[in-house]
Amino acid sequence: MGNPAVTTNRGGGSVSLSGISRRYGASQVVSDVNLEARSGEILALLGPSGCGKTTTLRMIAGLVQPTSGEISIDGKPVTTLPVHRRNLGMLFQNYALFPHMTVLENVAFGLSMRGTPKAEMAHRVKQALALTHLTGFEDRMPAALSGGQQQRVALARAIVYQPKVLLLDEPFGALDKKLREAMQIELRQLCNKLGLTTILVTHDQEEALVLADQIAVMRGGRIEQVASAREVYERPASHFVADFIGTSNFIPSAVLESRNGMTTLAGLSGNVFTSSMTTNLGAGEKAIVAVRPESIRLTPGEPSGGETNTISGNVLRTVFKGQSLSVWLDVPGLEFVCALPIEAIGATPPEPGTRWTANWSAERTLIVREQ
């Protein structure tokens, strides 16, 4: 679908937030947020509910005024620019389609606000509907559409006037899993095709991992980490990030030494861990070793001795999860969970009550700070 009028707008606007804060009465909802979404990039604001991610997005849109700080789009400050003059596209949580207008009127709304001539308007609406696979739905009312179709209308409405930045507020929350996954991939392709800078708010880590080039993990109104999906997953900056994204086993430890890019730590029960992560924690300082369940290999019996990055315990229970078998080991102080790929299960799968040893590589040993 090469349509020149839409694709000529390649290269979305960059968005930058510096020192953005928002307070409601006594509660500080967003504190000193610094963020940069580069042109054409998909940035996800990820965090639990109440972490300030939606407020941050609404401040970018202009729907909420920051208490302090500066927002700029393409280098131009927009902090005091009213919403209707920011020229952004936005997808709302429940789509916010105008119920008294047809699909066509909904999609054309942004263009008519911009005084687009009739002929061009018809042309552009047609393109946007084609892009979102809605051709033929022009005269339907939003109430007569399915959730997925409503979502597409909202998307067509948001991109038809070629905004430089697209804002998405939990856009897929109301869709079932299959449809959500399909829409995510479609959205990603569309954003890349149009070169739109996209900022997405979500509490769903999987959604952030699927869609985003960069993920900003938020907690309590602050940014915990901004990094690529892979880095956030493989090198979480904090206990919170490691816990929020994916599943992790957390082992309280203390740093023994850190040199030549390797860190050695001691677990409370005497286990020794080595990690290829460097840390600025000094010897003797408390740290937490985090291990992803899927990084772990399981062998029957006790460790052979002298190895690092092993932990052993009796199997508490196992749960079959389709692609993997989750195994919980009873380790002093914690339940250690391992995800065993189905093809890695040998002749004798782990049975509750039997003793197994978990081990993993130094590359998979994550060191995170305590809170």
Place this chain on the structure above:
Amino acid sequence: MTETVSPAIRIVVAIILLMVVAPLVVPLLMSISDTAFIVFPPQGFTLKWYAAVLANPEARGSFLFSLELAAIVTTVSLVLGIPCAAGLTRFKVPGQDIMLGIILSPLIVPLIVTGIALLQFFSMMNFRATLLQLVIGHTVVCLPYVIRSVSASFVLANRNLEDAAAVLGAPPHVVATRIVWPQVRPGILAGGVFCFIVSFDDYPISMWLADGNHFPIPLYLYTVIERSFDPSIAAIASLMIFFALLLVLVIERVFGINLARLAS
């Protein structure tokens, strides 16, 4: 939504409807009675009482005056009520609940008390413009209907749509006319219709404030009842019922709004 309603509920609803509608049918039947005085059940059939009423300049004058009064009151109530309802639902105003309580109080205080209070107030002020007095009096009792129905429509209006429109580039006045108005219009129209009917039917307020030159139809009806007891009274009552019915039907047809749904 087609849900099966239990027979017990059907019966209760039928009884309630009967109790509401039956009294309205009585004057209709009495008005066509070919007798010199009101009888029930009616005897014979004639439309002469309607002809008599319509030919009577006093009745016509009162009817037209009531229309004029109701139209003015409705306009004033909407002009005052819409911003008031919007403000009370959209913003946090100190003393909001007290304000709303005062505005809605004419629904609680007996109308006759409100009427006499207004009369005393106006005479203390030495205020003699009867039409203006009637407009003020009626507006006081009509405003709660407007406020309640308009507030409800503002509460139900989806704020997200306004945000969406603003992001799409709509300046505030366009958001108001193209997004908010279509959502609150049914509530405003319903409020207006109720307001018109309440003013048109009002007796207890007008009773204190009217004079010979400003004589609404309910007062006229009452004086006719006192003077004579022929079926023309029933004809006037029937005409008033028809008029109210017509009003509701026209609104439903023209604006496609289900008033019954909004009244709930």
